[in-house]
Amino acid sequence: MSALLEVRELSVEYPSARGVVKAVDRISFTIGRGEIFGLAGESGCGKSTTAFGICRLLRPPARLAGGSVRLDGVELTALPEDEFDKLRWAKLSIVLQSAMNNLNPVMTIRKQLTDAILAHEPDAASAADARAAELMKLVDLPADRLNSYPHELSGGMRQRVVIAMAMALKPSLVIMDEPTTALDVVVQHGIIRKMMELQRRFGFSILFITHDLPLMLQMCDRIGIMYAGKLVETAPASRILKEPKHPYTQGLLDSFPALSGEKRRLTGIPGHPPDLIRPPAGCRFQPRCRRAMPPCLSVEPALLPDRDGLGKVACHLYGEEEGAREQASAASE
Numbered sequence: 001m002s003a004l005l006e007v008r009e010l011s012v013e014y015p016s017a018r019g020v021v022k023a024v025d026r027i028s029f030t031i032g033r034g035e036i037f038g039l040a041g042e043s044g045c046g047k048s049t050t051a052f053g054i055c056r057l058l059r060p061p062a063r064l065a066g067g068s069v070r071l072d073g074v075e076l077t078a079l080p081e082d083e084f085d086k087l088r089w090a091k092l093s094i095v096l097q098s099a100m101n102n103l104n105p106v107m108t109i110r111k112q113l114t115d116a117i118l119a120h121e122p123d124a125a126s127a128a129d130a131r132a133a134e135l136m137k138l139v140d141l142p143a144d145r146l147n148s149y150p151h152e153l154s155g156g157m158r159q160r161v162v163i164a165m166a167m168a169l170k171p172s173l174v175i176m177d178e179p180t181t182a183l184d185v186v187v188q189h190g191i192i193r194k195m196m197e198l199q200r201r202f203g204f205s206i207l208f209i210t211h212d213l214p215l216m217l218q219m220c221d222r223i224g225i226m227y228a229g230k231l232v233e234t235a236p237a238s239r240i241l242k243e244p245k246h247p248y249t250q251g252l253l254d255s256f257p258a259l260s261g262e263k264r265r266l267t268g269i270p271g272h273p274p275d276l277i278r279p280p281a282g283c284r285f286q287p288r289c290r291r292a293m294p295p296c297l298s299v300e301p302a303l304l305p306d307r308d309g310l311g312k313v314a315c316h317l318y319g320e321e322e323g324a325r326e327q328a329s330a331a332s333e
């Protein structure tokens with residue numbers, strides 16, 4: 001079966017006074033139906049820009065510099081605005097960190113939920129109220145809160161309302177960018193548990209973005225690791241945890257406490273990511289990489305399937321496999 005979301009060679013740029021910031025540079029990945037796919041990487045590597053590029057939330061001067069985004073076979077980048085508006089929320093919904101602060105302060109929760117339903121299903125007027133109450137139940141909020149205004153709810157409650165809105169039209173893909181970061185840890189866990197429960201129940205796919213790599217490893221089926229606007233590795237979460245291939249992925253994992261097992265010293269990655277206006281030639285991670293070799297200075301490594309075909313990695317360390325990897329890549333096109 002084809003993937004639900006297919007991102008190919010997506011590039012996003014931010015023109016600035018110093019030059020063009022290539023925030024996302026020709027990245028490609030897919031998300032299967034019902035799959036939870038995570039994007040991880042240090043701050044500034046392009047995770048949010050990727051999400052915004054997919055769901056057309058880029059605001060000028062940010063611009064889509066190339067590539068394709070297909071959702072269920074429909075090319076999103078080429079859709080006229082009114083056609084895309086029909087898909088937004090119905091097929092693709094978004095939960096952002098700041099979303100709970102973007103609820104309309106002068107409208108009750110009931111009005112905001114029913115408006116979201118009616119914008120896409122104008123004939124649902126008589127059922128909209130009951131559906132709003134169902135949505136509240138879905139996210140464990142008491143139905144009488146429908147009459148509240150956003151300021152009368154806690155941050156966690158408001159974020160649950162946002163999740164309810166994201167679920168209102170049963171989308172096939174939910175993009176979640178740091179959905180719980182602004183909340184305290186106990187509330188975060190409750191919301192994540194609820195999301196996972198809803199995902200199991202309704203079977204939608206999730207593109208999940210968080211700084212919390214241990215949480216991502218627990219939640220996601222597959223993970224993509226981004227570095228300086230590039231995707232450097234994709235693999236099942238269990239494989240990333242047990243056998244990270246890219247030296248950057250290894251460094252990233254060493255920056256977090258282990259999920260289980262013995263305590264170990266956190267080492268992190270010395271140095272910092274490159275300037276995205278003038279990124280280094282060859283591999284962008286090479287200036288920080290303990291295992292850099294001469295080709296890394298000049299030849300950009302392609303993201304190619306690894307030997308067992310479970311994941312993909314962009315690193316010359318796996319160069320001896322390159323012939324086989326290119327063949328596997330051509331076969332999987």
Ligand SMILES: Nc1ncnc2c1ncn2[C@@H]1O[C@H](COP(=O)(O)OP(=O)(O)OP(=O)(O)O)[C@@H](O)[C@H]1O
Nearest residue numbers: 014016021023042043044045046047048049050276
């Ligand atoms: N409006 C903007 N103008 C210029 N550059 C920008 C703008 N927004 C983001 N960038 C740059 O684009 C790059 C990618 O940023 P982005 O926010 O997508 O990264 P991120 O991985 O989501 O980071 P974080 O984890 O901190 O949210 C960064 O180098 C950032 O400085």
